[in-house]
Amino acid sequence: MTWSRFDPGAGNPNSLYGMAELRRRAVDKLENDVIPRLRTARAVAGSSEWSSESGFSFGIAIDSAIQDLGPIADQHEYDARLLDAYAAELVYLKGEAASLHARDDAARDDVHRLVRLRDRLEETPGTEAHLQRIDSEIHEVRQDLQRYVSQWDSLTVQREQADRICISGLSGIASQGGLAALGGAPITTLSDAALLTLLGGLTAAELLALLRDDDALASRIAGLGDPAAVSAWWNLLGQPKDPYDPFTPTPAQQALLEEFPEVFGNLDGIPYTHRDIANREAFEDGFTPLKDIIDAYPELLTSPYGVGDVGWMLAHREAVEALEAAGYTLPTFLAEYNEGLAIQNTLDGEADIPYQFVIYVPGDPTLAAVSVGNMDTASQITTNVPGMGSTVTKSLQEWTLSAENLYMAQSLVDQDTESGFAVVAWIGYDAPKMATEPSLEVISSDNARAGAPKLVDFLEGITGTNGWAPGENLSVVAHSYGTTVASLALAETPAENFVMLGSAGIDSSIPSVSDLMVDPAHVWASEASKDYIADLGRGEWQTPATIGGINLPGTLGGPMPTVPDVDIEIPGVTVAIPAVNVTVPGVSVNIPGVTLPVPGGSFSFPDFSVSTPSVSIGTPSISVTTPDVSVHIDSPNLEYDHPINPTDSSYGAHVFSSEGATVGGVYYPGSDWHSTSPQVDAQLNNTTSDQYGYLDANTNPLTNAAHLSLGVTDPAVLH
Amino acid sequence: MQYTEARAELTDLLTAIAATVPGEWEKVDAGARPCSIGGSTGVQFPMLRRGPGVIDGQQEATAEAIGQLLTDAGFAPVIRDRTPTGSAVVVELNYPGEGGDDTGFFVKVMVGTARVTAQGQSRCAEGDANRINHDRQESEND
Numbered sequence: 109m110t111w112s113r114f115d116p117g118a119g120n121p122n123s124l125y126g127m128a129e130l131r132r133r134a135v136d137k138l139e140n141d142v143i144p145r146l147r148t149a150r151a152v153a154g155s156s157e158w159s160s161e162s163g164f165s166f167g168i169a170i171d172s173a174i175q176d177l178g179p180i181a182d183q184h185e186y187d188a189r190l191l192d193a194y195a196a197e198l199v200y201l202k203g204e205a206a207s208l209h210a211r212d213d214a215a216r217d218d219v220h221r222l223v224r225l226r227d228r229l230e231e232t233p234g235t236e237a238h239l240q241r242i243d244s245e246i247h248e249v250r251q252d253l254q255r256y257v258s259q260w261d262s263l264t265v266q267r268e269q270a271d272r273i274c275i276s277g278l279s280g281i282a283s284q285g286g287l288a289a290l291g292g293a294p295i296t297t298l299s300d301a302a303l304l305t306l307l308g309g310l311t312a313a314e315l316l317a318l319l320r321d322d323d324a325l326a327s328r329i330a331g332l333g334d335p336a337a338v339s340a341w342w343n344l345l346g347q348p349k350d351p352y353d354p355f356t357p358t359p360a361q362q363a364l365l366e367e368f369p370e371v372f373g374n375l376d377g378i379p380y381t382h383r384d385i386a387n388r389e390a391f392e393d394g395f396t397p398l399k400d401i402i403d404a405y406p407e408l409l410t411s412p413y414g415v416g417d418v419g420w421m422l423a424h425r426e427a428v429e430a431l432e433a434a435g436y437t438l439p440t441f442l443a444e445y446n447e448g449l450a451i452q453n454t455l456d457g458e459a460d461i462p463y464q465f466v467i468y469v470p471g472d473p474t475l476a477a478v479s480v481g482n483m484d485t486a487s488q489i490t491t492n493v494p495g496m497g498s499t500v501t502k503s504l505q506e507w508t509l510s511a512e513n514l515y516m517a518q519s520l521v522d523q524d525t526e527s528g529f530a531v532v533a534w535i536g537y538d539a540p541k542m543a544t545e546p547s548l549e550v551i552s553s554d555n556a557r558a559g560a561p562k563l564v565d566f567l568e569g570i571t572g573t574n575g576w577a578p579g580e581n582l583s584v585v586a587h588s589y590g591t592t593v594a595s596l597a598l599a600e601t602p603a604e605n606f607v608m609l610g611s612a613g614i615d616s617s618i619p620s621v622s623d624l625m626v627d628p629a630h631v632w633a634s635e636a637s638k639d640y641i642a643d644l645g646r647g648e649w650q651t652p653a654t655i656g657g658i659n660l661p662g663t664l665g666g667p668m669p670t671v672p673d674v675d676i677e678i679p680g681v682t683v684a685i686p687a688v689n690v691t692v693p694g695v696s697v698n699i700p701g702v703t704l705p706v707p708g709g710s711f712s713f714p715d716f717s718v719s720t721p722s723v724s725i726g727t728p729s730i731s732v733t734t735p736d737v738s739v740h741i742d743s744p745n746l747e748y749d750h751p752i753n754p755t756d757s758s759y760g761a762h763v764f765s766s767e768g769a770t771v772g773g774v775y776y777p778g779s780d781w782h783s784t785s786p787q788v789d790a791q792l793n794n795t796t797s798d799q800y801g802y803l804d805a806n807t808n809p810l811t812n813a814a815h816l817s818l819g820v821t822d823p824a825v826l827h
Numbered sequence: 828m829q830y831t832e833a834r835a836e837l838t839d840l841l842t843a844i845a846a847t848v849p850g851e852w853e854k855v856d857a858g859a860r861p862c863s864i865g866g867s868t869g870v871q872f873p874m875l876r877r878g879p880g881v882i883d884g885q886q887e888a889t890a891e892a893i894g895q896l897l898t899d900a901g902f903a904p905v906i907r908d909r910t911p912t913g914s915a916v917v918v919e920l921n922y923p924g925e926g927g928d929d930t931g932f933f934v935k936v937m938v939g940t941a942r943v944t945a946q947g948q949s950r951c952a953e954g955d956a957n958r959i960n961h962d963r964q965e966s967e968n969d
Binding site: 453519521523524795796806820822823 | 854863942
């Protein structure tokens with residue numbers, strides 16, 4: 109096919125797809141018609157009815173023919189995949205080229221227009237400033253044009269690459285299998301569709317061999333962004349052991365999950381049951397060496413018996429030296445070990461309700477998500493998004509148990525769903541540090557803007573993996589700063605239900621519930637009357653109605669007080685330093701006489717006296733003047749990026765109660781503070797607490813959230 | 828009370844509740860959870876059982892039968908109507924009622940035509956939840 113630099117997508121993809129189809133038909137004919145007929149004939153040749161020598165020879169000939177036809181069918185099948193991939197690449201290149209042409213043409217028109225305008229203005233006096241702006245614009249547009257040149261180069265390289273792969277494959281390299289064609293290809297330049305088509309031509313053994321050899325391929329696969337296409341590819345990897353159990357990995361899938369867990373553990377499109385296998389494998393790979401160190405040096409986790417515990421001190425020093433040899437400091441090791449322990453304790457909590465470890469990205473910070481319930485079979489999946497201060501070490505276990513509370517509450521109140529639920533504890537973004545650390549991250553939307561796309565990917569990953577319509581069967585329950593993250597995400601991707609608890613504020617860019625891709629009838633918000641923390645994130649404050657036993661006139665509060673900027677003028681000062689006279693008095697030194705013995709007698713020196721005169725020094729008077737100084741002090745007022753309270757009627761969300769309620773003689777506690785689960789927190793810290801949170805078991809807000817996250821908005825069941 | 832006794836107490840109760848509604852029941856228990864008992868480390872077991880629904884019109888009678896069973900066991904529940912608007916009757920049983928139970932023990936049952944669900948949590952008893960959970964995982968993986 110003839111193509112050019114500015115037409116890198118030239119060619120007819122449909123005819124390529126047609127060629128691929130012809131090859132598939134040939135394969136079909138061979139596999140389902142020719143070969144079965146030959147086998148039938150072979151059976152006759154081997155039967156007792158035809159036992160002559162000619163029958164034997166005929167049988168041998170047919171065996172040979174069947175043996176030859178197998179590779180021919182494989183060759184056709186491979187060629188078909190190659191042609192599909194080539195066609196997909198051309199479609200992609202056509203699209204990219206059309207888009208680039210449009211931008212390139214527009215930029216050239218801009219340059220012509222600006223140059224003409226400049227020519228006209230150049231003759232007109234007093235237009236220097238305008239001319240400067242036009243020059244600047246011309247410069248910027250020319251830079252754009254320069255970038256487009258590079259992009260044309262890139263498309264040219266991709267077309268050359270696609271041609272090379274296709275030609276080499278069809279020229280016979282295919283007979284060596286897909287490995288040869290993929291082995292030399294710069295995988296990173298292929299589109300997702302083309303890569304997946306080529307991967308589909310590999311056996312699991314070939315793919316394993318390539319992954320062992322090529323880190324770029326591993327990260328390319330881990331970054332595939334089309335869950336539905338990934339799902340289609342993954343499901344064709346090997347034959348299932350049990351056709352009625354689609355979620356037990358095939359041997360081929362199992363091999364990939366075990367050897368490359370970091371590639372497949374977070375890949376949207378493959379079943380969550382499989383991601384769980386991979387992420388547990390990756391976690392064990394990382395945590396086992398840390399546990400081995402603790403087994404060898406238990407002093408790392410213990411304290412000396414007393415000041416004189418020399419044995420402990422020596423052992424501890426040896427342990428720290430061993431850590432340093434392994435590339436750790438004591439604090440970095442303990443941080444990593446405690447994080448691992450938190451994950452292990454969380455996963456160990458699994459009993460009959462399945463836990464799935466669906467995100468595990470070790471790093472700084474480590475990101476993780478654990479689903480309570482099977483995401484592959486659930487008919488409703490709720491993603492719980494935590495707020496400030498959430499980390500895997502501090503929050504994963506507590507947040508997973510809170511998710512379990514919600515799962516159980518959903519199970520209790522549900523009267524419709526057949527196949528069950530999943531509630532995900534999603535520590536999937538870099539949460540702002542606690543304000544007490546101290547940090548002002550929580551009043552900015554920066555962490556939320558960085559985290560929202562990850563939540564979008566996660567939700568859309570569920571949709572693509574489970575083959576659902578966008579937003580279908582998805583709920584989001586968010587707490588505190590998690591509402592800031594989740595609202596930004598749900599402005600980009602849909603969900604059925606959105607429940608906000610103790611919101612730290614919605615970003616100014618989402619001023620109304622109508623800006624969310626959620627039916628406004630299913631957007632609900634709540635803030636407990638004793639939650640004084642949520643307000644701070646929005647730039648508001650309130651006090652309890654009682655402080656230290658003193659009743660205040662109702663709850664006080666309002667916007668944070670503002671402090672104006674300060675300007676101070678410090679006038680210059682003239683300082684006169686008067687003249688000074690200093691007299692240094694003279695000094696007299698007496699040197700006593702000395703008598704020395706000389707032959708025949710002695711010789712005496714007389715006493716000797718030396719005096720210096722007194723000296724008088726005078727300085728002139730000096731006058732020093734400092735200049736006038738202006739000082740501007742910016743006010744310490746903070747910029748609040750997410751000031752919107754979703755429980756305000758102006759926002760448009762429905763509001764539900766997080767207060768305690770006595771219903772039918774049973775008391776359901778309300779949330780006593782800002783936390784989601786002080787009861788769970790106390791359990792984990794071996795203490796007791798008389799406080800309840802939004803997601804503690806048996807609370808009114810939990811029961812309300814359970815209904816709302818299942819889409820039940822009936823006032824008869826909300827309290 | 829040993830944690831094994833505390834767990835058995837609730838297991839027996841939920842098994843008896845399930846026996847009042849014939850059909851297939853699904854056991855969906857959670858793992859052990861830590862708690863504090865007299866300043867020591869304790870453990871308790873949240874449990875969930877999902878069973879079939881009852882014939883419309885039988886909700887109250889079934890709830891009464893389960894209520895009697897709980898009362899006989901020393902856990903007299905509060906029974907109330909939880910019927911959503913426009914839906915078949917759903918009856919809820921709760922032990923304890925207002926005031927709670929300082930051991931952490933509770934039982935809740937929802938009786939409806941789509942399903943009957945029983946949820947509970949055992950008393951806090953001495954034990955190490957993380958250790959119990961870890962040992963269970965180890966034995967399941969052996």
